[in-house]
Amino acid sequence: MRESIQSIGQIGLFLVRILLSLRFSREQLADIARQIYSVGARSLPIIAVGGLFVGLVISLQGYRALETIGAGSALGTAVGIPLYRELGPVLAAILFCGRAGSSIAAELGLMRATDQIMALSMMAIDPVGKVVAPRFVAGVISVPLLTAVFCAFAIFGAYLQAVWVLHIDSGFFWGSLRSSVDLVQDFGQCFTKAAFFGVVSSLLAVHVGFHSEPTIEGTSVATTQAVVQGSLMVLFLDFLLTALLY
Amino acid sequence: MTESVAVRFERVTLKRGHRTILSDASVDFRQGSVTAVLGPSGAGKSTLLFAIAGELAPSAGRLQVLDEAMPQPSVRSLFALRRKMGVLLQGNGLLTDLTAFENVALPLRTHTNLPEPILRELVWMKLNAVGLGEAGDLLPQELSGGMARRVALARALVLDPPLMLYDEPLTGLDPIACGVILDLIRRLNDTLGLTSIVVTHHVLETLPHADRAVVIANQGIAFDGTPAELTRTADPLLRQFLDGEPDGPIGFDYRHQSKAVAHA
Numbered sequence: 001m002r003e004s005i006q007s008i009g010q011i012g013l014f015l016v017r018i019l020l021s022l023r024f025s026r027e028q029l030a031d032i033a034r035q036i037y038s039v040g041a042r043s044l045p046i047i048a049v050g051g052l053f054v055g056l057v058i059s060l061q062g063y064r065a066l067e068t069i070g071a072g073s074a075l076g077t078a079v080g081i082p083l084y085r086e087l088g089p090v091l092a093a094i095l096f097c098g099r100a101g102s103s104i105a106a107e108l109g110l111m112r113a114t115d116q117i118m119a120l121s122m123m124a125i126d127p128v129g130k131v132v133a134p135r136f137v138a139g140v141i142s143v144p145l146l147t148a149v150f151c152a153f154a155i156f157g158a159y160l161q162a163v164w165v166l167h168i169d170s171g172f173f174w175g176s177l178r179s180s181v182d183l184v185q186d187f188g189q190c191f192t193k194a195a196f197f198g199v200v201s202s203l204l205a206v207h208v209g210f211h212s213e214p215t216i217e218g219t220s221v222a223t224t225q226a227v228v229q230g231s232l233m234v235l236f237l238d239f240l241l242t243a244l245l246y
Numbered sequence: 247m248t249e250s251v252a253v254r255f256e257r258v259t260l261k262r263g264h265r266t267i268l269s270d271a272s273v274d275f276r277q278g279s280v281t282a283v284l285g286p287s288g289a290g291k292s293t294l295l296f297a298i299a300g301e302l303a304p305s306a307g308r309l310q311v312l313d314e315a316m317p318q319p320s321v322r323s324l325f326a327l328r329r330k331m332g333v334l335l336q337g338n339g340l341l342t343d344l345t346a347f348e349n350v351a352l353p354l355r356t357h358t359n360l361p362e363p364i365l366r367e368l369v370w371m372k373l374n375a376v377g378l379g380e381a382g383d384l385l386p387q388e389l390s391g392g393m394a395r396r397v398a399l400a401r402a403l404v405l406d407p408p409l410m411l412y413d414e415p416l417t418g419l420d421p422i423a424c425g426v427i428l429d430l431i432r433r434l435n436d437t438l439g440l441t442s443i444v445v446t447h448h449v450l451e452t453l454p455h456a457d458r459a460v461v462i463a464n465q466g467i468a469f470d471g472t473p474a475e476l477t478r479t480a481d482p483l484l485r486q487f488l489d490g491e492p493d494g495p496i497g498f499d500y501r502h503q504s505k506a507v508a509h510a
């Protein structure tokens with residue numbers, strides 16, 4: 001218990017250190033842009049494919065349940081609410097942990113193992129400002145954007161399933177979706193959660209990577225921790241936010 | 247501190263955790279000289295270098311670097327002091343996502359506001375000084391071990407620091423690359439008026455290029471003098487180290503080393 005509190009405190013102090021290292025100089029903005037490409041843009045394929053399949057599945061499962069009570073045409077509602085409130089932000093964040101969180105932790109771990117972080121410090125360059133902060137900020141910006149892409153592809157997948165496979169009228173599908181999804185309750189919940197998940201998953205990834213043992217094994221442990229701890233924290237935070245805010 | 251001393255250890259004790267690496271050690275590194283810091287593996291040569299760079303605070307004694315006491319009171323003042331030092335790490339520490347040119351340019355981009363054409367000119371000058379004027383566009387993974395070491399050397403020199411610290415600059419290099427690196431260290435030291443501290447266990451290769459030699463063994467300074475004095479020594483500990491004898495006061499296995507230290 002004491003160790004858990006200690007590590008939460010260390011992560012909190014590390015967040016303060018990251019925030020204090022933000023200068024938004026031209027150099028740092030260029031580093032952030034490069035990292036948004038690396039952790040955000042390069043995660044697009046897995047996010048898009050993941051969203052598409054989730055949309056296909058929830059549409060199919062929702063239709064089977066609704067059909068038993070003769071409400072198949074309300075499929076848009078059954079897709080939209082769980083997608084925006086839960087599945088979109090949670091699954092996008094978990095996929096982010098697997099694709100980008102692991103890569104951030106591995107990069108930082110290898111930088112430590114190959115003396116790159118030590119070299120920065122010896123050149124009087126703050127390694128947190130140079131290599132950690134750009135990755136953290138890129139993650140915080142990328143996760144909500146990736147969540148939006150995930151949801152868009154999920155809706156597209158659900159539409160394909162509903163209209164082309166299950167032969168539900170396209171107007172019914174869009175009508176029920178538009179009438180049931182609320183801007184504040186659903187969209188707001190989706191992107192509030194995505195913002196929190198972005199901070200937590202990125203912070204955990206940079207923390208475990210930056211503090212890894214300077215060995216191959218240390219890098220491997222950090223990579224695993226970024227995925228496991230990041231995913232579990234996303235699920236825990238999802239419960240907390242749902243219980244407290246909505 | 248006299249003007250001619252760049253780094254002074256005065257009865258300094260260095261510890262890593264509970265393990266004492268150096269105990270009550272006193273030694274001066276004179277300005278303008280190339281000093282070879284020698285000693286068996288695990289003797290504490292790199293620890294001494296990290297203490298000079300401010301990575302490890304002395305547990306006891308006084309350590310002065312370029313007229314400033316270590317440890318520095320804040321990270322800001324430590325970084326200000328480090329701008330006057332160039333450090334060549336054993337693993338080079340080249341950033342793998344940057345080209346050789348950008349690696350060398352990094353300290354200039356961070357610490358100066360030089361216009362881009364002047365910055366580029368300075369970087370090319372440093373790369374030419376280490377014989378790599380044509381290799382600026384290569385990534386670190388495209389460089390040989392010796393070339394990567396020379397890029398790291400150019401990067402360490404790019405701010406024209408008065409003090410250069412080299413941690414095992416010859417490790418993993420073939421004899422030709424060793425000669426090139428040692429010639430560079432000597433030439434740059436003399437032409438730029440630097441003070442160079444070279445931590446190494448490559449005794450035979452390094453001594454001809456050094457002005458002074460310091461040997462660390464058994465938690466202390468076992469020798470401090472000229473390379474000629476070192477090669478003439480009859481001290482059994484130093485002779486064992488210089489001649490590479492398996493038996494003698496320096497133990498090969500860890501337990502033996504600990505016992506030797508305890509009896510010293």
